[in-house]
Amino acid sequence: MIPKIRFVYSFPYDNRFRTALSEKKLQKSYPTPEQIRKFIKKIEKIWSGKEKNILKAISNLSGLKWREKEINCYVVGIARGLSSPLTMKVDSPEYFIDILIHELIHNIQNQNRKIFEKWLNFLAKNYKEEHPLTI
Numbered sequence: 264m265i266p267k268i269r270f271v272y273s274f275p276y277d278n279r280f281r282t283a284l285s286e287k288k289l290q291k292s293y294p295t296p297e298q299i300r301k302f303i304k305k306i307e308k309i310w311s312g313k314e315k316n317i318l319k320a321i322s323n324l325s326g327l328k329w330r331e332k333e334i335n336c337y338v339v340g341i342a343r344g345l346s347s348p349l350t351m352k353v354d355s356p357e358y359f360i361d362i363l364i365h366e367l368i369h370n371i372q373n374q375n376r377k378i379f380e381k382w383l384n385f386l387a388k389n390y391k392e393e394h395p396l397t398i
Contacts, residue, residue, distance in 0.1 A: 265318045267333045268310065268367075270303045272296065276350075277339040284341055294340040294353045302353045303338050309356050310363075317364060321371055330374040336363065346370045 274296060281293050294302070322329055336349045344351055344362040346369030351359060372379045386398045 264329055264332060265315055265322075266329045266331050268314060268318075268363075269333055269335050270307055270310075271335045271337050272299050272303060273337055276337055280339045280342045299338055299340060299353055306338070306356060306359060309360065313360070318367070321364070321367055325368070325371055327371045327375040327378065329371060334367075334370065347373055 277296065277299065284293060318329065334349055336351055338351050338353065340353055342350055342352045344366045346366045349366055349370060351363055351366070353359075354362075383398075390398050
């Protein structure tokens with residue numbers, strides 16, 4: 264099964280990021296809800312032509328199966344990418360797609376937690392001397 268990525272704007276969720284960042288001095292202004300919604304429409308057009316091939320490649324290359332039929336991707340003004348809940352920030356479309364793919368790799372790992380934990384245990388056991396980020 265190949266999931267459908269659904270881009271979502273949630274004002275309450277976005278507002279948490281907006282509020283947290285309002286206390287810090289930003290070098291750029293935080294996007295408005297309307298700007299985020301327009302960005303989502305732009306990304307949906309770009310992503311729709313690539314979605315199936317990218318999701319199939321992630322599954323084939325990782326050897327893991329997608330377990331969810333649909334994955335919500337929350338788009339907020341400014342934040343680090345997160346795999347769960349899948350959260351992305353407004354950015355250039357190319358960078359957005361790159362980070363989305365990165366987070367989807369983490370997402371498929373989370374969906375296959377038992378299999379992936381075995382792999383992590385194998386690496387930790389066989390590469391004890393390595394830094395955790397290297398493993």
